[in-house]
Amino acid sequence: MNQFQYTRVTTPKAAVSAISTGNGSYFLAGGTNLIDLMKREVVVPERLIDINKLPLATIEKTATGLRIGAMAKNSAVAESELVKKYVPLLTMALNAGASAQLRNMATVGGNMMQRTRCAYFYDTAMPCNKRSPVQAGADKGQTNGPVGCGAIGGINRMHAIFGASTKCIAVHPSDMCIALAALDATVNVSGPKGDRTIPFGDFHRLPGDTPQKDNTLLPGELIMSVDIPTNKFADHSHYLKVRDRASYAFALVSVGVAVDMKRDTIQDIRLAMGGVAHKPWRLIEAEQFLRGKSATEANFKQAAMLAMNGAKGYGENDFKLTLAPNSIIDALKTATKTA
Amino acid sequence: MTKDTKNPPIDRVDGRLKVTGGANYFADFELPNMAYCVLVGSEVGRGTITSLDTKKAQGAPGVLGVFTHQNMPPIPGWDAPVGGEADGPAPKPKREETYRILSSPKILFDGQPIAIVVADSFERATYAASLVKATYNKQAARTELEKHLSEGVAPKGADGGNYLRGKADAYQSAPVRLEANYTIPIEVHNPMELHGILAHWTASDKLMIYAKTQGVNATQQAMAQAFKLDPKNIHVHTEFMGGGFGMGLRTWPQETAVVAVARKIGRPLKLVVTRSQMFTLVGHRPYTVQTINMGADTNGKLVGLAHAATAETASYEDFTEATVNMTKFMYDCPNVSTRYRIVRLDRSVPIWMRGPGEATGAFALESAMDEMAHKLNLDPIEFRLRNYTETDPEHNRPYSSKNLKEAYQRGADAIGWSNRKNEPGSQREGDWLIGYGMSTGVFSAFRWEASARALLKADSSLTIQSAVTDIGPGTGTALTIIAHNVLGVPLNQIKVEYGDTSLPKAPTQGGSAIVSAVGSAVFDACTAVKKQLTELAIKEGGSLAGRQADELIIADGVLSVEKEPRKKVALSELMRANNLTVIDKSADSKGGSEQSKYSMYSFSVHFVQVRVNPLTGVVRVSKAVSVADSGRIVSPKTAASQMIGGVAGGIGMALTEEASIDHRFGRFVNNNLGDYHVAVHADVPAIETIMIDKPDPIINPMGAKGMGEIALIGFAGAVANAVFNATGQRVRDLPITPDKLLRKLT
């Protein structure tokens, strides 16, 4: 690990101004991802700006839904009575992630910003375009090791089947973000040029030719909070995470389902998948298909088929072409079960 | 002889130390003026270092030295072959490679140390290590066993890797036949405690070592050879070990290198390897490909059996294990052949891992038994019973004891085997398929040479000493119980000292042999103490004068006449009366001629119930029952813990554990505990352990056989068999991950 400067800030304003002075500065939240990346020299910051003292950990009810502060710990969000009552899908997704110890440290903002778990990204002896982008002018700390995509033609069991590029087939690893994507959350950020709100679906991005960019946050911007609009999904939510062991493993495929049911009919529905793309993958076509339909296995199968449009395997991850639709069906069955 | 009674389930004697931080593991030791070192690993799997830049590292804060093949201090004993070779020197290596750490620019495996960076703190050494930069003349690393199966060589040994009883191809003419291939991936021991060593030259020819070794005497011997020292001048201490599972069964080259560098810098030097180095520097269970050919008649009687295994080893050292052995003697079959080969790859050398060889072989054999039972439409237990053997068909001699039939029965009752349906895929609970599976495990019951000392003090407290390391199974607890049984000293007045070369010599802890070996020595030493006590009591003028030795019993610190309990004398009183402050007896113990008259094995049977999600291919072990037939159980509580630990490891082996290599680079992609999946709590159901607990009349005075290995051996097969029962799909490549099962289910 290189030597770096360390600054602690107590206001969002100070955080934003601190990060904007000089390159190679990173916010430090729970540190559960950033510190690992520093130890592996995947990221080599010159300066850490510790934002743990920012007053951004509140979870509150607003006129339009829930607002969750960026510094709220993953465990605190999962345990929040408000969250459990109004957006249980978020609790389920959070509890499916990492381990209790990690969730106690991890924050909402950090979880959104966590980097991919692709092994080639983590190993500076192996090629990775995300870690070592070809373009000049990228972050100084991101030019470690050979370029290329090691995962294409390599060990890619965990990798994307949607929206990947010839430069990168990594997936975004977060569980929490699948729930937030499904629930139409918005992200409130504050930056050198002021505040703005980003729809969750636009927050993360596909790799294209610039896989070094995971999201659309601009330099110097700080995530302040996440808003989740009021919904009618609380009674029929399910987060299915298929993984290699029962806990403490990233998703092979995960599915977040939130349904508004009237008897057997699906009034409204939200569907998102994890472990399949560089961003949380919303299943808009499947949602449209299911709206107004009855909750039958035949309909679920049809929806799952629609959801798989454009899917492409890369060898070891071909099984996801089966696992993904099956998981959609399984999750829909569970979510639409009437108590 | 001790009375033939079951032993008390006492708590682990060192439990409190362990949970309060009072137990010192090698890395806990801090010495004045101690320095720290970090290993820099090669980033290529085969090739030659063309340049090595250590300037920056040398100039980094706190750095005391950077050692590479260019300036490594010599290791005097390394002109001769290095100690610890798994099975003796190779017969005729096809490729003449030797691996002498930091002696040449040649790279033989990914992660091979190319520099040792020494600094005044671990953090500074770590930072400086990151500044060492190498360039390589890279060659393609041959790391994929499947691509090199034809290059298998026969290992050294009496049978040259081949065994034959009857006709080799008898299975071919049997009415019911099975041919199947089974694969197990690289598994890494991954105990919680990282490997390493702390070396301290206390004089120019005197060495103190704190190490992570399963045998302090073996480490002493290896270092004596490497540094041409009198073993007496080398003191090795390993009282506690945070899990070994086999990785500490030899002295690794980097340990020797640390000792050499410590001498050079003139300071105590500590190495703790990183988690990713645990994948390349301290061995692993070798990737192994197996083929079973089996033939049976329509009555379910085995006609012929052939088992072939090919495993990876390093280019520079042959590692072999007993992968195909179980097939030779497990079942009554007139025609059996086995074949074992190793392939030398550009990989670091494997080492035994819990249930070494047999765990790999049992997966294949016991899966095949299940497959054949299915073909015969027989219950898998019934099929095994039809081929049950009361004598060892390999050596044509009796077993010292075998209660496997009882084990089948009790395990079957406990899991609810009668709920199993022979028709696969026929049981459901909601959306989940339910299946039951079972498998047998077996491992040699050894009795190696060992020494121990017993010191009974006048306050009637007892100290037991032996150099043996306790790697966690509860050795101290078992030895306490054995001493208690012989001498009747209350359990809380017995102290066991172990894990240090200043104590009587003991074998390396491994092979499930310690209770048998060291336990026998303790038994003998305590028996000698008892003999002296008895003689003192019955001699003329003694408190029990005129009595015969065999009339007396010893319990609760009192020697008494069995039939007249009021005729008695306290041990402390007896010693005082004879002006003795201590009775000090040592014993060297080993087996005798019975070793060649009997076949000695511990047996286990594992039963599992699994739930399989047919849509996602997810498998969950929902019930597990493991039965041990390993003689008299000396320490019931720690023995049960052993079984539970074995099952947890078995679930990992069956469902989750695999170290994956990207063969294009010859490099691991999941060399950390986040991505290498050992089973976690959520994967492990409540485990029922059953001990047959019948003494073996032959093996040793306690009647105890080992049980560390059988806890794991066979378990993976039971899971694979249960998955088949649940789904009708057979996965022959471990681990059974959702992707593999899904490919078959859809």
Ligand SMILES: Cc1cc2nc3c(=O)[nH]c(=O)nc-3n(C[C@H](O)[C@H](O)[C@H](O)COP(=O)(O)OP(=O)(O)OC[C@H]3O[C@@H](n4cnc5c(N)ncnc54)[C@H](O)[C@@H]3O)c2cc1C
């Ligand atoms: C072994 C392991 C297993 C895991 N398993 C899972 C899993 O199964 N599912 C899952 O979802 N996650 C998993 N995680 C990831 C975990 O969820 C993330 O590490 C965690 O959420 C990151 O949060 P943090 O607060 O610690 O972020 P940090 O590590 O502090 O920061 C991560 C990044 O976010 C940036 N950042 C932090 N806060 C802000 C902010 N407010 N505004 C702008 N930028 C910010 C930082 O600069 C940094 O670049 C696992 C992690 C580990 C180590």
